[in-house]
Amino acid sequence: MSENIILLEQVNKNYQQLAALHNIDLKLSAGEVLGLFGHNGAGKTTMMKLILGIIKAGSGKVAVFGVDPQNKKAWSSRKKIGYLPENVSFYDQLTGFEVLTYFARLKSANKKQVVELLEKVGLSFAENRPVKTYSKGMRQRLGLAQAFLGDPKLLLLDEPTVGLDPTATKEFYTSVDQLKSNGATIILCSHILPGIEQHIDRAMILSGGESVAMGTLPRLRDIAQLPVSIKTQGINDALQHNKNLAPFMVSPYQLDVPESEKIKVIRELMTFEKLTDLQVETPTLAQIYQYFLGNSVQQEKPL
Numbered sequence: 001m002s003e004n005i006i007l008l009e010q011v012n013k014n015y016q017q018l019a020a021l022h023n024i025d026l027k028l029s030a031g032e033v034l035g036l037f038g039h040n041g042a043g044k045t046t047m048m049k050l051i052l053g054i055i056k057a058g059s060g061k062v063a064v065f066g067v068d069p070q071n072k073k074a075w076s077s078r079k080k081i082g083y084l085p086e087n088v089s090f091y092d093q094l095t096g097f098e099v100l101t102y103f104a105r106l107k108s109a110n111k112k113q114v115v116e117l118l119e120k121v122g123l124s125f126a127e128n129r130p131v132k133t134y135s136k137g138m139r140q141r142l143g144l145a146q147a148f149l150g151d152p153k154l155l156l157l158d159e160p161t162v163g164l165d166p167t168a169t170k171e172f173y174t175s176v177d178q179l180k181s182n183g184a185t186i187i188l189c190s191h192i193l194p195g196i197e198q199h200i201d202r203a204m205i206l207s208g209g210e211s212v213a214m215g216t217l218p219r220l221r222d223i224a225q226l227p228v229s230i231k232t233q234g235i236n237d238a239l240q241h242n243k244n245l246a247p248f249m250v251s252p253y254q255l256d257v258p259e260s261e262k263i264k265v266i267r268e269l270m271t272f273e274k275l276t277d278l279q280v281e282t283p284t285l286a287q288i289y290q291y292f293l294g295n296s297v298q299q300e301k302p303l
């Protein structure tokens with residue numbers, strides 16, 4: 001069995017009268033990418049801070065690279081961790097190059113990497129400009145470069161794509177895939193759900209400090225029993241006259257089908273000679289998220 005890079009067992013964290021995290025369990029191994037989702041105040045940042053050792057759990061077990069992050073022994077493994085906080089801020093008077101050089105020294109990372117990473121995140125052209133002249137997206141790119149320093153084996157990224165344009169977002173996910181294939185474990189925390197699905201292995205959805213869903217997206221689709229939408233072209237009138245298909249019709253050209261019936265329905269549709277096109281849409285991460293959290297604004301949970 002592979003070693004757990006992160007292990008949380010029955011973890012609780014309270015802030016005064018507020019239960020910010022309640023009985024959280026999580027095991028992540030090398031090369032695994034977890035999407036961590038939840039409304040504002042659900043406990044995502046609190047969980048990251050516990051993993052980083054910035055705050056201490058009230059109860060339960062926290063182990064990162066096999067060590068309690070609160071323990072002095074965790075110092076050596078900290079260099080293997082990259083962290084992008086939600087609202088990234090830097091020393092505004094320093095240039096991008098100076099900021100990254102400073103962090104490279106803190107992390108004992110190779111200085112050569114500073115130039116490479118500035119290039120990678122598309123900031124070489126502005127490396128000698130003070131950070132105070134950077135746009136929001138440029139600051140975010142610098143934040144990512146900072147998190148990627150030192151070949152991290154664990155990356156905690158809080159809202160990594162906020163402020164990034166579509167090209168930079170795509171490049172960011174390419175980097176995530178590369179780091180994952182090099183064996184890095186990654187937690188991606190985001191409110192921007194489209195585009196993230198194909199880059200995560202599992203998702204955890206937090207609500208009011210509790211884990212309300214945890215698993216691969218197919219597994220969560222299964223639990224939620226969200227239907228697969230099949231859209232047809234060319235046979236619209238005929239659908240309602242077919243006794244096997246009519247029960248699934250939601251419009252003359254759309255069938256909403258349980259995952260378990262999908263192949264049977266597609267086979268049936270393929271028998272229609274007039275069928276010109278077929279589109280199969282599996283439930284998106286946003287739909288899964290809605291299912292588990294509903295549309296309600298989550299309330300803070302007092303103890």
Ligand SMILES: Nc1ncnc2c1ncn2[C@@H]1O[C@H](COP(=O)(O)OP(=O)(O)OP(=O)(O)O)[C@@H](O)[C@H]1O
Binds near residue numbers: 038042045086300
């Ligand atoms: N230092 C603190 N003292 C008191 N309460 C806190 C503290 N830090 C966080 N909280 C509370 O704990 C809860 C969880 O906060 P947290 O920052 O972990 O949420 P989040 O899921 O990251 O939210 P967001 O999506 O808005 O960033 C919130 O109700 C927040 O107000």
